[in-house]
Amino acid sequence: MATDILHIAKRTIELEARSVAGLVRYIDDSFEKAVQAIATCRGRIVVSGIGKSAVIAQKIVATLNSTGTPAIFMHAADAIHGDLGMVQTDDIVMILSKSGESPEIKVLIPLIRNFGNLLIGIVGNTASYLAKNCGIVLNTTVDQEACPNNLAPTSSTTAQLVMGDALAICLMELKGFHSDDFAKFHPGGTLGKKLYLRVADLYPGNEQPKVSRDAGLTEVILEMSKKRLGMTAVVDEQEQLLGIITDGDLRRMLTKSTKIDEWITAADIMTAGPKTIEAEQLAVEALDLLRKYEITQLAVVGNGKYLGVIHLHDLIREGLI
Numbered sequence: 001m002a003t004d005i006l007h008i009a010k011r012t013i014e015l016e017a018r019s020v021a022g023l024v025r026y027i028d029d030s031f032e033k034a035v036q037a038i039a040t041c042r043g044r045i046v047v048s049g050i051g052k053s054a055v056i057a058q059k060i061v062a063t064l065n066s067t068g069t070p071a072i073f074m075h076a077a078d079a080i081h082g083d084l085g086m087v088q089t090d091d092i093v094m095i096l097s098k099s100g101e102s103p104e105i106k107v108l109i110p111l112i113r114n115f116g117n118l119l120i121g122i123v124g125n126t127a128s129y130l131a132k133n134c135g136i137v138l139n140t141t142v143d144q145e146a147c148p149n150n151l152a153p154t155s156s157t158t159a160q161l162v163m164g165d166a167l168a169i170c171l172m173e174l175k176g177f178h179s180d181d182f183a184k185f186h187p188g189g190t191l192g193k194k195l196y197l198r199v200a201d202l203y204p205g206n207e208q209p210k211v212s213r214d215a216g217l218t219e220v221i222l223e224m225s226k227k228r229l230g231m232t233a234v235v236d237e238q239e240q241l242l243g244i245i246t247d248g249d250l251r252r253m254l255t256k257s258t259k260i261d262e263w264i265t266a267a268d269i270m271t272a273g274p275k276t277i278e279a280e281q282l283a284v285e286a287l288d289l290l291r292k293y294e295i296t297q298l299a300v301v302g303n304g305k306y307l308g309v310i311h312l313h314d315l316i317r318e319g320l321i
Contacts, residue, residue, distance in 0.1 A: 018143070041092050044072055046092070068175055098124040100121065121138065123137060197284070202310055243272040286298055297311045
């Protein structure tokens, strides 16, 4: 039984993978025209469908919106019962359908054409009513559904989804849509934080342990204990960072000398040239440095001066790990 389950799962993935790979032969002049039309559209992209295609249409709308192309979803059945009013003069309408012959879509198409909007069809039957009545046709024909009865929309809806992704990515490239733009539309959750959260947003909440290079061992230990970050910076009179002292530095010092005398200074213990990060850098860049050097904190600097400390716990608390 377990063997059968694994075989069915693998067969499903292989069938859908072949369907997606087969789309390459349909990327032609029509696809290029669709991208150019959408890129120059002064309105929105109204994406519609029925059944499973309607669900894929909603995903395409979400992807377009998040990558800089304004889009809205219109259910084909609701459209012919009032929602057609959302289609404005400068909008482009894109309809998804495997068969291109659904009754609701056949009613909707003449209405769209009467409005004068450009109609793009993502369709799996190029001989269908939808294909014959579109200004631009994007072919998503698949040889076989992953469903053993070749009925349930599986490979066909996957092909629609991938075609929508291909449109969105081409539009991103054409418009020069970069990570800074992406961050504007994804301010929430971990993804948003990775794109906009900066070190400067986090380190002010921490203590700012620091001692002078001439500070004695007792002062160093007291400063580290008081600030509870497992380290202290060593700075000069201008607040320039000279080095840092960590718990590890203290332990290593003790293995070399058992004399805990006042003449041992911060300069004798510190690690010069410590790993630092600028306050305006992204928090995720701090995480990359911590991982790369297998450390738990970084000294934060700005204009060459020591500002504070960002700790691994800050990044964990923000959900970046």
